Amino acid sequence: MHTITLINGDGIGPEISKAVMEIIDAAGLKIDWDIQTAGAEVAEKEGSPLPDRVLESIKKNKIALKAPVTTPIGKGFRSVNVQLRKELELYANLRPCKNFDGIETPFKNVDLIVVRENTEDLYAGIERMVDDDTAESIKIITRKASERIAEFAFRYAVNNGRKEVCAVSKANIMKFSDGLFLECCRKIAEKYPDIQYKEILVDNLCMQLVQHPEKFDVLVLPNLYGDIVSDLTAGLTGGLGLARGANIGTDYAVFEPVHGSAPDIKGQNKANPSALLLSAVEMLKYIGEKEYADKIEKALLKTLKEGKVLTADLGGNASTDEFTAEIIKNL
Ligand code: NAI
Numbered sequence: 001m002h003t004i005t006l007i008n009g010d011g012i013g014p015e016i017s018k019a020v021m022e023i024i025d026a027a028g029l030k031i032d033w034d035i036q037t038a039g040a041e042v043a044e045k046e047g048s049p050l051p052d053r054v055l056e057s058i059k060k061n062k063i064a065l066k067a068p069v070t071t072p073i074g075k076g077f078r079s080v081n082v083q084l085r086k087e088l089e090l091y092a093n094l095r096p097c098k099n100f101d102g103i104e105t106p107f108k109n110v111d112l113i114v115v116r117e118n119t120e121d122l123y124a125g126i127e128r129m130v131d132d133d134t135a136e137s138i139k140i141i142t143r144k145a146s147e148r149i150a151e152f153a154f155r156y157a158v159n160n161g162r163k164e165v166c167a168v169s170k171a172n173i174m175k176f177s178d179g180l181f182l183e184c185c186r187k188i189a190e191k192y193p194d195i196q197y198k199e200i201l202v203d204n205l206c207m208q209l210v211q212h213p214e215k216f217d218v219l220v221l222p223n224l225y226g227d228i229v230s231d232l233t234a235g236l237t238g239g240l241g242l243a244r245g246a247n248i249g250t251d252y253a254v255f256e257p258v259h260g261s262a263p264d265i266k267g268q269n270k271a272n273p274s275a276l277l278l279s280a281v282e283m284l285k286y287i288g289e290k291e292y293a294d295k296i297e298k299a300l301l302k303t304l305k306e307g308k309v310l311t312a313d314l315g316g317n318a319s320t321d322e323f324t325a326e327i328i329k330n331l
Contacts, residue, residue, distance in 0.1 A: 002287060003032040005057045009067030010039040011261025012271035017067045019273035019324040020280050023299075026328040029284070029292040034061060038080050039069040039261075050080045055087055058252055063287060065280055066256040070263060078125055081256075085118045090247035090254055091145060092152045093118040093226060096282075097213075097233040100242060102305035103314065109214040110237050115156060116226025117149040118247060123223045141177040141222060146184035152248075153220035154192040164196040164217040165189070168205050168225055181222050206232060234258050241272030241313040242304075244279040246286070255283040269319040272311040274300060277327070299330040 008017040024031060036054045043049040049069070058064045071079040084090065093116040099108060126138040153165050167185035171178035182199060189197035200208075202225045208215065209229070213236050221229060234243030240259035247254045257275030265271055277300060284293035303309060309326035310316025318326070 001030050001032050002063075002289075003034055003061050004283070004287075005054075005061045005064035006033045006035050007038050007054060007064060007066040007069070008035055009069045009261060010041065011068060011070055011263045011266045013039075013067030013069065013261055015267070015269065015271050015320055016257075016273040016276045017065075019320055020065070020277050022324055023273075023277060023296060023327055023331075024280060024284075024292070027292050027296050027299075027331050029289060050083050050087075055084075058084075058088060058254065062252055063283060064252075064254045065276070065283055066254050067276055068257065068259060068261040070261040082123055082125065084254060085247055088247075088249055088252045088254065089119065090249040090252060091117065091119050091148055092248045093230075094156070094246045094248060094282075095230040095233065095258055096244060097230075097237050099237050100304050101301065102307050103238040103242070105237055107213050107236055110233075112213065112216040112233060113156065113160075113162070113218050114226060114230040114233055115149065115153040115218060115220045116230060117145055117221065117223050118226075119223070120145050121223035123227075139174070139177050139224075141180050143180060143184055146181045146222075147188060150185040150188035150220055153218055154188055154195055157195045157218045158192065162195070162218050164198060165192075166198040166200055166205075166216060166219050168200055168202050168219055168221040168229065170202050170225070172201060178222065185220060202229070205229065209233065209236065230258060239313055240275065241311065242274050242278065244275055244282055246279065246282050253283070253286055255279040255286070269321060270312055271320050272313050273320060273324060274304075295331060296327075299327050302330045303327050 008014045034057050036057050038050050038054050069080040095114040098111045120140045122139045124140045130136050157165050169178035169182050171182050234240050243258035245256050245258045257279050281293045281297045303326050309318045311323050
């Protein structure tokens with residue numbers, strides 16, 4: 001039996017975590033979930049939103065599934081997500097984006113992957129008030145992290161039958177930081193002559209993604225652009241409720257949806273558990289349980305395609321519980 005850390009998060013986190021555990025269990029796969037709480041309430045009780053016990057659990061089990069955790073905006077503790085990625089050196093953030101049958105969107109044939117650098121850039125958290133009226137955030141781009149993420153993107157392309165890697169930057173303006181990122185991508189590209197290498201500026205990319213998203217294959221981006229662009233791409237294929245993600249490092253991997261803790265619908269039995277479920281599907285593939293991963297993904301895709309029982313974000317009126325029961329019925 002696999003032992004896996006489950007950070008059940010806050011906001012809608014506990015509701016969607018429960019749904020996902022039920023579905024995996026109904027599929028016949030027994031997992032020993034090591035459930036760990038994190039976030040604002042934990043910070044009040046234990047003095048830190050990400051206590052050592054959470055990190056120790058992941059270090060022991062190597063794999064975690066993570067529901068979203070609320071981060072206070074403009075004040076308070078540093079994002080648990082950012083800390084986790086940093087502490088465990090989860091340097092690659094992977095966000096696949098593909099059309100779902102039955103989910104109507106303005107675009108067809110979208111099948112791209114966002115590979116986002118996860119450890120540095122403006123998310124290094126180096127900020128200060130210079131004086132009362134001036135704030136400063138420092139953007140860190142290193143050769144080590146840029147080469148490592150470029151290597152990851154190209155290896156991903158080779159292992160998954162992809163044809164092209166496109167490096168995204170704003171190197172026309174940030175000539176040093178984004179310039180270094182591009183230099184590293186070019187160097188790694190030379191090692192992979194069978195994969196086509198392209199470059200694009202992030203503003204142009206945003207425009208093209210909302211006109212012809214089907215043109216893109218693997219995108220590799222520094223942290224901030226990756227964060228923003230992957231929400232955009234999530235919107236291309238059905239919204240945040242369906243967008244899966246993974247944070248992968250050399251020793252550990254944490255699978256989590258793209259969306260946040262959706263405090264506006266917390267506790268209302270309205271949340272769509274699909275993104276966490278699809279993240280769990282990626283996790284099952286990663287730990288070698290492909291058969292169960294496929295079975296669960298098929299049941300979800302069938303539920304979406306039939307369109308009879310859908311949560312509100314997908315245009316339906318089913319509750320989280322009803323949607324979960326329908327997926328279990330379709331297993
Ligand atoms: P959000 O993703 O939580 O919500 C944006 C909108 O999408 C809301 O209207 C919400 O109801 C809806 N939505 C999101 N997920 C949904 C789901 N599964 N089913 C149905 N509707 C869903 O983004 P927001 O409001 O910007 O952030 C809320 C909190 O989440 C913040 O504290 C933020 O820092 C945190 N956050 C955490 C993340 C993580 O733990 N990985 C990632 C992104 C945000």
